[in-house]
Amino acid sequence: MTAPQIEVLLQTLIAGFLLGGLYALIGIGMTLIMGVMKIINLAHGELMMVSMYIAYWLFTLFGLDPYLSVFIAAPVMFLIGVGLQKFLITPVLKVDSILPENQVILTVGIAMVLSNLAMLFFTSDYRSTPVSYATSAWYLSDHWKGSPIELSLSIPWTVSFVFAVAITAGLWFFLTKTDTGKSVRATSQDFQAALIMGVDVDRMRMLTFGLGSALVGAAGCLFIPIYYLYPSMGGQFTLIAFVVTIIGGLGSTAGAIIGGIILSIFESMTATYLGMGWAPVDRFVVFVAALIFLPAGIVSLARKRRLGK
Amino acid sequence: MKRYLPFVILALLAVVPLVGLNSYLMHILILFVMWSVIGMSWNLLGGYCGQVSFGHAAFFGVGAYTAGIFYAKTGLSAWWGLPLSIVAVALFALVIGFIVLRLRGPYFALATLAMGEVLRVTAENLTNLTGGDVGIMIRERTWVEKIWYYYIILAVAAITFYLVKIVVQSRLGYYFVAIREDQDAAESLGINTTLYKTIALSLSAVITGLAGAFYTNYMGYIDPKVVFALHDISIITIMVVMVGGVATFWGPVIGSIIMILMSEVIRSIPMLGSAHQTFFGMLLIIIIIFLPNGIAGDFKKLKRLIRTGRTT
Amino acid sequence: MLDVNNISMFFGGLAAISNVSFSVNKGEILALIGPNGAGKTTLFNVVNGFYKPSHGDVFFKGAKISNMKTHRICKLGIARTFQVVRPLQRMTVLDNVIASAFLRAANKAQAEEIALDILSFSGLYDDRQALSKGLPLGKRKRLEIARALATQPAMLLLDESFAGLNPSELNESIEIINKIKAKGITMMIIEHHMKVIMAISDRIVVINYGQKIAEGTPLEIRQNPLVIEAYLGEAAHA
Numbered sequence: 119m120t121a122p123q124i125e126v127l128l129q130t131l132i133a134g135f136l137l138g139g140l141y142a143l144i145g146i147g148m149t150l151i152m153g154v155m156k157i158i159n160l161a162h163g164e165l166m167m168v169s170m171y172i173a174y175w176l177f178t179l180f181g182l183d184p185y186l187s188v189f190i191a192a193p194v195m196f197l198i199g200v201g202l203q204k205f206l207i208t209p210v211l212k213v214d215s216i217l218p219e220n221q222v223i224l225t226v227g228i229a230m231v232l233s234n235l236a237m238l239f240f241t242s243d244y245r246s247t248p249v250s251y252a253t254s255a256w257y258l259s260d261h262w263k264g265s266p267i268e269l270s271l272s273i274p275w276t277v278s279f280v281f282a283v284a285i286t287a288g289l290w291f292f293l294t295k296t297d298t299g300k301s302v303r304a305t306s307q308d309f310q311a312a313l314i315m316g317v318d319v320d321r322m323r324m325l326t327f328g329l330g331s332a333l334v335g336a337a338g339c340l341f342i343p344i345y346y347l348y349p350s351m352g353g354q355f356t357l358i359a360f361v362v363t364i365i366g367g368l369g370s371t372a373g374a375i376i377g378g379i380i381l382s383i384f385e386s387m388t389a390t391y392l393g394m395g396w397a398p399v400d401r402f403v404v405f406v407a408a409l410i411f412l413p414a415g416i417v418s419l420a421r422k423r424r425l426g427k
Numbered sequence: 428m429k430r431y432l433p434f435v436i437l438a439l440l441a442v443v444p445l446v447g448l449n450s451y452l453m454h455i456l457i458l459f460v461m462w463s464v465i466g467m468s469w470n471l472l473g474g475y476c477g478q479v480s481f482g483h484a485a486f487f488g489v490g491a492y493t494a495g496i497f498y499a500k501t502g503l504s505a506w507w508g509l510p511l512s513i514v515a516v517a518l519f520a521l522v523i524g525f526i527v528l529r530l531r532g533p534y535f536a537l538a539t540l541a542m543g544e545v546l547r548v549t550a551e552n553l554t555n556l557t558g559g560d561v562g563i564m565i566r567e568r569t570w571v572e573k574i575w576y577y578y579i580i581l582a583v584a585a586i587t588f589y590l591v592k593i594v595v596q597s598r599l600g601y602y603f604v605a606i607r608e609d610q611d612a613a614e615s616l617g618i619n620t621t622l623y624k625t626i627a628l629s630l631s632a633v634i635t636g637l638a639g640a641f642y643t644n645y646m647g648y649i650d651p652k653v654v655f656a657l658h659d660i661s662i663i664t665i666m667v668v669m670v671g672g673v674a675t676f677w678g679p680v681i682g683s684i685i686m687i688l689m690s691e692v693i694r695s696i697p698m699l700g701s702a703h704q705t706f707f708g709m710l711l712i713i714i715i716i717f718l719p720n721g722i723a724g725d726f727k728k729l730k731r732l733i734r735t736g737r738t739t
Numbered sequence: 740m741l742d743v744n745n746i747s748m749f750f751g752g753l754a755a756i757s758n759v760s761f762s763v764n765k766g767e768i769l770a771l772i773g774p775n776g777a778g779k780t781t782l783f784n785v786v787n788g789f790y791k792p793s794h795g796d797v798f799f800k801g802a803k804i805s806n807m808k809t810h811r812i813c814k815l816g817i818a819r820t821f822q823v824v825r826p827l828q829r830m831t832v833l834d835n836v837i838a839s840a841f842l843r844a845a846n847k848a849q850a851e852e853i854a855l856d857i858l859s860f861s862g863l864y865d866d867r868q869a870l871s872k873g874l875p876l877g878k879r880k881r882l883e884i885a886r887a888l889a890t891q892p893a894m895l896l897l898d899e900s901f902a903g904l905n906p907s908e909l910n911e912s913i914e915i916i917n918k919i920k921a922k923g924i925t926m927m928i929i930e931h932h933m934k935v936i937m938a939i940s941d942r943i944v945v946i947n948y949g950q951k952i953a954e955g956t957p958l959e960i961r962q963n964p965l966v967i968e969a970y971l972g973e974a975a976h977a
Contacts (some may be wrong), residue, residue: 158537159694210716216607216673216724217473217532218477223715224716230705230711238702238705357541387602399545401550402541405541406526406538408526
């Protein structure tokens with residue numbers, strides 16, 4: 119391969135990797151919710167959109183850097199999540215109906231309301247948070263004078279990636295080292311057993327949905343510096359979250375990380391080598407393929423090999 | 428008395444335009460009947476067989492484009508699209524069914540959602556075939572008066588209504604419901620669930636495809652964003668059936684009237700113009716929580732609600 | 740009638756069933772017993788066709804059924820009930836049975852005939868127009884059996900048909916089982932209700948931790964030390 123080809127490949131991989139961390143964060147909230155509550159939330163992306171608007175207004179009105187908005191937006195999203203769970207989702211689960219898929223349809227309704235309200239309040243104009251370092255990048259050639267190829271790491275992309283990793287690590291710590299976190303995992307792995315052990319399942323559900331919403335809210339704050347914002351953008355994030363969740367396996371945080379990176383690199387590669395027009399299809403194709411071939415997620419493959427046949 | 432209700436309604440619908448309605452009202456009537464057709468077909472797959480499709484726009488769009496592409500490539504009347512769409516959509520449904528029917532419940536729903544979107548993007552990209560974003564325009568309008576279009580779609584609706592009735596009361600219907608209630612038990616009782624789910628999907632798809640082909644001829648213009656629309660077609664379809672009543676004969680018809688009326692009322696209030704998604708979303712949430720089986724399905728609950736303000 | 744040969748079933752790395760072999764003779768009632776989680780329902784799922792066994796095979800009336808699809812196995816003559824009964828809720832009892840009767844009927848009229856016949860046989864004739872949703876547990880369990888009977892099976896797999904029944908419901912169900920046996924239909928049942936098992940089974944197979952630990956007549960099993968240990972052992976650890 120020639121130097122320019124290597125450059126393009128490496129750049130593509132780097133971009134994919136950095137964005138992958140963010141994708142993982144978007145998906146982690148959903149994998150938790152699906153794993154613990156077996157709830158399919160088609161409004162996941164809309165929650166991220168709401169958080170992005172929060173970050174946007176904090177930046178525009180108060181000059182607050184989006185990365186710092188995480189500390190405000192995430193708790194707000196947590197509360198919203200708990201509210202949704204308590205007032206909408208729990209009632210739906212109790213209802214007796216012919217169609218089994220009520221809960222999914224409910225979240226579709228929620229998504230519609232959220233995105234339409236955002237449009238009514240904020241118009242469909244594209245918004246962004248032009249931070250001072252938005253276009254800054256770290257160049258390989260600045261640090262390695264004789265480098266044969268040029269690589270650049272966009273600063274906002276890198277910072278987002280680092281934050282995403284930090285948050286994911288924090289989550290992992292919460293889930294494995296704290297009692298509450300362990301209860302969450304227990305409820306996700308074996309609902310009945312958790313009940314017997316005295317886990318307050320309703321509280322777990324609210325906590326999980328709140329946590330999932332907070333996580334995707336944080337992802338929103340990390341995303342807005344590197345992209346732009348408009349009311350109907352939720353859908354694509356929901357899809358990303360789903361693909362990440364399915365590839366990684368329901369309830370698996372490690373899986374979400376792997377899934378996020380795989381998806382992002384796949385998209386990055388196809389965008390570079392196949393062109394942008396077909397880009398949206400990638401995700402769907404990966405999604406359906408994962409549903410069919412990897413229903414238990416990638417982590418289950420690893421588990422199988424460890425236990426032997 | 429009840430046995431004659433369908434005939435009475437059909438007769439009423441047949442004579443209504445003869446009193447002389449303006450173009451706008453005819454348009455509303457046509458939309459109402461068309462959405463009844465789409466709703467009834469979705470109901471067969473989703474309400475009776477329990478396979479909830481979030482991507483019926485795919486079938487609508489394939490039907491629409493069959494008519495459109497046929498016209499664009501041959502110059503012959505797009506009305507040929509109607510019989511052609513039956514074949515095209517049936518084949519398409521078989522392929523799709525082979526891929527997604529193995530998925531259960533919500534995963535099936537998500538896969539169909541993906542299917543609708545994939546088709547939309549595909550149509551946008553295959554510009555040589557579909558004209559891409561530019562769409563396909565039919566230059567020669569068959570009739571100026573809307574009434575003939577109305578009678579065509581009304582005929583389709585009547586046939587669909589009776590087809591659904593016959594199917595539901597036959598072996599197929601029993602098998603569909605058995606699959607919906609417990610697929611594993613159904614399989615254990617000798618029902619080839621894959622086969623019957625495929626039949627349900629194909630029937631449902633073909634009827635929706637017919638509506639799509641009709642749409643092409645009636646509107647005279649189609650493009651991917653319109654006919655493969657997730658919100659404006661797939662989700663509206665689900666709402667029509669859910670609001671009206673899943674797994675009932677009249678549910679889709681009732682739901683269609685309500686959705687169309689709601690749509691027009693919201694559109695006519697200047698302030699609320701673009702808020703119809705919010706209202707639809709809220710309606711969906713309310714129906715799902717309080718009247719999950721729709722107006723026809725939860726009729727007793729509805730009466731109680733109106734009388735006492737409570738649902739239990 | 741049914742030959743289970745060296746069946747093993749692995750899920751991931753876990754052996755749910757290891758090397759289980761036994762036969763069910765025509766016309767007899769074979770009971771599958773064992774502590775919870777021993778693998779009994781998994782065994783049913785293998786015989787029924789829901790799982791393809793990791794090792795071994797199953798023969799029914801001399802034909803290999805271990806890689807057949809479930810609905811074909813039913814057509815061959817094995818019908819099965821489920822632990823958690825889920826009738827077609829919004830349909831009448833009659834319609835519930837008609838749905839299964841279609842397997843052997845050419846049209847709806849025939850299916851209805853078969854269904855009515857089965858309903859009288861099962862003592863549910865008077866309830867035929869009732870919605871299955873409102874039925875008490877005993878009747879729901881009998882309906883489950885009736886639905887399976889409507890497929891005119893040569894062999895019936897009954898999964899915990901007696902669980903949760905009160906004494907009078909229990910007697911009604913036992914009566915049905917005896918009637919089914921009188922018709923010559925072979926049965927394999929999973930059950931925890933010891934008295935019922937001892938009373939109605941011809942032979943018993945005991946499963947623990949996925950392995951067969953005993954096989955014999957009720958009398959032999961009752962005295963088998965391994966069996967006693969398995970159950971007492973479970974009681975001791977519980």
